[in-house]
Amino acid sequence: MQKIINKMSEKPVRVRFAPSPTGPLHIGGVRTALYNYLFAKKNNGTFIIRIEDTDQTRFVSGAQDYIMDALNWCGIIPTEGPGIGGEYGPYVQSERKDMYRPYAEQLVANDKAYYAFDTPEELDEMRDRAKAMNMPNWQYNSVTRTSMKNSLSLPADEVKRRLENGDPYVIRIKMPRNFDVRFEDLIRGWVTVNTNNLDDKVLFKSDGMPTYHLANIVDDHTMAISHVIRGEEWLPSAPMHIMLYEAFGWEAPRFAHLPLLLRPDGNGKLSKRDGDRLGFPVFPCDWHTAEGELYSGYREKGYLPEAFINMLAFLGWNPGTTQEIFSMKELEEVFTLERVSKGGAKFDPEKTKWFQQQHLKAVSDDQLADLLINQYGAKVDKTSLTKIVHLMKERAIFPQDILTEGVYLLERPTEIDASSIEKKWKDDSASLLNGWLEKLASISEFSAHSIEEVFKAYIAERNVGIGAVMFLFRLLVTGHGAGPSMFEISEFLGKQEVIERLKWGLTTVESMKK
RNA sequence: GGCCCAUUCGUCUAGUGGUUAGGACGUAAGAUUUUCAUUCUUAAAACAGGAGUUCGAUUCUCCUAUGGGCUGCCA
Known part of the structure; x- marks a missing residue:
């Protein structure tokens, strides 16, 4: 009974995939989107796309369309998002711009954040100086902020003057000193970090836009996000996000940090250059840069979306059974975060091909x-x-x-490989093939089965092995040394066509022999 | 450097305080096939190292090593 009540009081599952439109989405991002999508489907939840474009300097034209198009090809279809709509829109952060400042101001008013007037140049200088003194990680934090220019260190009237004067400023979080932040990651378990290791991150930039950190918390809260499923690269900032939820007095969503996708050779995070260097795509679809460069995609290579998705799903997750081939529908039924592994996974282009082959076989x-x-x-x-x-x-x-x-x-061969003839053409070949030609001409019901019967009778009659006739028959009729059954091919081409091709082949070889 | 995370065959992974440590890709050998591919069979191949807890650790704890991530008015 207790369980039932708990279950009923649980918030509905709402997850979001929040890419930044700074370029094409790579397969790591697609996997994050996929896990979010699968988690939503499995839990009768809602999957949302939110575009995080708070950095205007990194905007790349076409990237947002690419992301939506790529996800669509993959079958990762959002219920809410840009161009789709929903109760919690808009779903592009630049269109939500006006709502962030009041939240930042609220934190300042509550002594959870403060104004800082230091210019980027001054901060660079500070870091350089620290580095020169053998301190590689200077941070704006509870000990250094007292000697910087901010509303905590400056006299109140000067702060007021600067603000009224329109001096550029940022708003930083006022990270408390010596406090253990604890949260339970759904994949990694409990993670604890002391706030002494956290710095006073900028929440609100001098250009009037929030940073990722603020926008992410405000949006997740106002969009009623229940679970944040994102890449491991966010794990270090998760404690700071927890502190922000606390500062606002909001309940934090559950977190799950996914292991990274690693490059197949050596070590390190899979990056967009790896694809062309190692000969496999790292993007779902082709991407043309403004400079005219092309980054190739799985779609254009001929991969089936379900094969691509199946492969990605297995990079860091498994169902706990030996089944490996899954449709999207099946994945939606069995996916759980508990079965996501903790360690990074190296991407394997060979296995990707195998998945593709398996899925191709399944298509009628x-x-x-x-x-x-x-x-x-x-x-x-x-x-x-x-x-x-x-x-x-x-x-x-x-x-x-x-x-x-x-x-x-589809079409007749135009030439015959000379070296194959060189190797396989024997003294009796012409005689054997001419004899076979006659037999073919005599077959009335030109089916694979009857051709095979006649063929067997013929080689028995001539007292030769299959190989003495078959390979050359194939070569002259198809121009290729390998392929499906020649009896099937013959049936498909039809008696007339096979005979004409064989005749052509015999004449061609004859002229080659001269 | 600091903080955080991770570590089972070459790769993706299953797994348990007592197992012949299982599967898949790839590799090798063989069978089937007119050939190639498919399919099937078989083989080689792993618990990073060291302490501790324990009757017993791959499994639990600690340390070390290695790898990775983060360390921006980027996300």
Whole structure:
């Protein structure tokens, strides 16, 4: 009974993914979005997108559209967000600009924050000087603030004068001294930090915008966010965020800090340069920079969104069973934060391909044919294409492989590899193939099965092995040394076409021999 | 440097105070297949190190090492 009551009094699950539009979203960000989304779905909650664009100097045109487009391709669909709407909008921080200052002022009034007039140049100077004295981390904190220019150290009338004068200022949090901040991370357990290690972070900038720290707390609170699921890089500032909630007198949401995605070689956080350097995409979709550079994406490489998502889900999470192939729907049912691992995960491009292959196999021939027509511009009738898909699917990783590797099903070969002929063409080859040509011409029902019957009878009759005829038959008809069953291929091409190709092949080889 | 976080096969990971430490990718060998791919079988491959607690630690505690993150009027 107690449990039921607790459950009923729990707040509804509302989570947000809060990217900054400073460039394309990389796969680490997509994974964070995915875990938020899955957590929301699993708990009948709401998944929200909020754009954190409080740094006007880092704004990148097109980035926000990219983020929304990429998430959409992934199937990570928000219930509330920019362009979608919702009760708690607007969902872009620059559009919420006016609401932050009163909150910052409120903290100053309550002695939880203060005005600081030090210029960026003065602060740089301070840090440089400290560094020169072998103190690499000078901080604006409870001991140093007394010797800086702020509303705590300056006389009240001067503060008033500066404010009225319109002097530029920032608002900093007044971090208390020697206090243990404790919070329970849903993935890592209890984390404790003493406030002596925390500095007086800027909450409100001199340009009239809040910093991430303030905006994040105000928005999470006003948007009724229940769980903050974000990357591990935020763990060090989480205690400060807890202090802010406390300063406002608000209940803090639950926190979960996700392990980082590491690069496949060596160590370190996966970065956008790693992709091109190591030959795999780090972005969900292609991104063209203003300078004309291209960062490649999974979508354009031919990855299926579900394969991409499946792979990402398993980078730092597992279901506790041996099942590895999941659809988005299935992930929504089994995902829990308890099964997210603590350590960083190295990204594995090889396994990514395997996920893709597995998901491709799961797509029906019919759907794949549609995909090839609609997205890859295949110019074949649907019926033939479906047959081609059926023949080629097992040896394809990407949809387009079916078209490129099965090109001979669509058009006649134009040349025959000389070195293959060199190796495989024997003295009796011409005779064997001509004999086979005659047999082919005699088949009335040109099905894979009957062709195979006739073929077997023929090699028995000529007293040779399969290899003496088959490889060359394949080479002359398809121009390739490998592929699906030649009997199936023959049936698909049809008697007339096979015979013509074989004749062409025989003449071509003859001319090569001269 | 300081603070915080992490550490099981090459990689992603399961797991327990007593297990032959399990699975997957990759690798190797073999089987199937006209070939390639698929599929199947098998193999090699891991508890970072040192103390302590304990009858017994991969598992619990501490230390060390290693790796990572943060240390901006960036997010």
